[in-house]
Amino acid sequence: MTTFTVTVPATTANIGPGFDCLGAALTLYNQFTFTLLPATTANPVSISVKGTESAKVSQGADNLIYTSFLQVYQKIGQNPPPIAIEIGLGVPLARGLGSSATAIIGGLLAANQCAGNPLSMGEIEALAIALEGHPDNVVPALRGNCQLSAGDSTNWAICQVFWQKNLIPVLGIPDFELATAKARAVLPEKISRQEAIFNISRLGLLLRGLETGNGDWLRIALEDKLHQPYRQSLIPGYEKVKKAAINGGAYGMVISGAGPSLLALTNPENAQKTATEMTNAWEEVGINSSAKILALDTLGAQVNC
Structure with missing residues (x-):
């Protein structure tokens, strides 16, 4: 029997003002x-799941990994083979970290x-964007790095955004979930x-700030009026955690994807202090959380046979 693995990175989308078009x-x-x-x-399919949140993942034919698998065979007009899928969860579910993009x-x-790799x-x-409905998670999950996407349902222009090597992403991950649909429901129809x-x-300033690591630019560039003001109410302790992150030396703080x-x-010098301050701030409002000091993944999804 042929066995291979696909490893897919988590993604952080929007990064402040880049709503539905920017992700890393x-x-x-x-x-x-x-x-x-x-x-x-x-x-036709057998699914097993490993990880602390394994009970939350469907092991049936409606699993997003398998339904995405079927899309390729539908496109090429072939019948899919029976397949066994073992899922190793490293990306927390429903936390605004692109877990659905990894599945797709x-x-x-x-x-x-x-x-046999019939598709480029x-x-x-293009299939991934159509399945997800927007490009900001699936594009960097596939390509790696930070990516900016512009286009419509049939044609996309995608470019890599340079990320200064000393710009460190610190994630504060609370122990509660927030469904993307709920986070989208609070957004206004018009601005x-x-x-x-x-x-x-x-x-525009954010793109230059990410490239240069200019903290003065990033402090302004991470601001947003399209989605974060409306989603903050869905994330208890948001303002307290933001203030703590900045007190810890962060240039700014944003909602990762749809949150939480x-x-x-x-x-690099302030990464650990920022992480500690964010965790402590959430603890003060009664929320357990973890903080991860990460880096930009530069490879994207990898297939290993």
């Missing part, structure tokens, strides 16, 4: 092991591998011209 891959991973089963196998990318790359990476990427200008200017995880950007 981080050094935190889900690993999926796929084993081709004999064609006579009665059950993992399933698509695995199916492409099983079928561009075709895989003002002033709010649009606010975000456009911050996003929070992302602070800092320098």
Whole structure:
């Protein structure tokens, strides 16, 4: 039997003003092991899960990894082979860290591998964006690094955003979940011209701030008017944790994806203090959390045979 693994990084999306278009891959991973089963196998899919949140993951045919796997075979007009999938969870679920993107990318790359790689990476990427509904997680999960995406449902322009090597991402991860659908439901249907200008200017400055590591620019550039003001109410202790991160030496703090995880950007000297301050702040409001000092993943999803 043929066995291979697909390793996919967690991602942090939006990074403040880059709503639904900017995301970065981080050094935190889900690993999926796929084993081709004999064609006579009665059950088309067998799924097992390892990790502290394994009970939350479906082991049926509705699992997102498997439904994504099927999309490749549907596109190429072939019947999928029976497959066993072992899921190794390293990315917390429903925390704004792109766990669904890891599942989509993992399933698509695995199916492409099983079928002899009939689809290009561009075709895989387009399928992933269509399945996820937006590019900001799946693109960096596939490509690695920090990526900016612009386009529509049929055509995407994607470019890598340079990330200064001494710019350290610190994640504060609380022990509660926040569904993306709930986080999107609180967003307004319309925004003002002033709010649009606010975000456009911050996003432009953010791209330069990420490239240079200029703390003065980042302190301004991480501000946002499109989603964070509305989602803060869904994250208990948000303001307290933000103040603590900045007191710890962070340039600023944003909601990672739809939340509830929070992302602070800092320098190597202040990374540990920032992490400690964020954890302590959440503890003061009665919330258990963990803090991870990470780096930018530069490889993206990897298939290992």
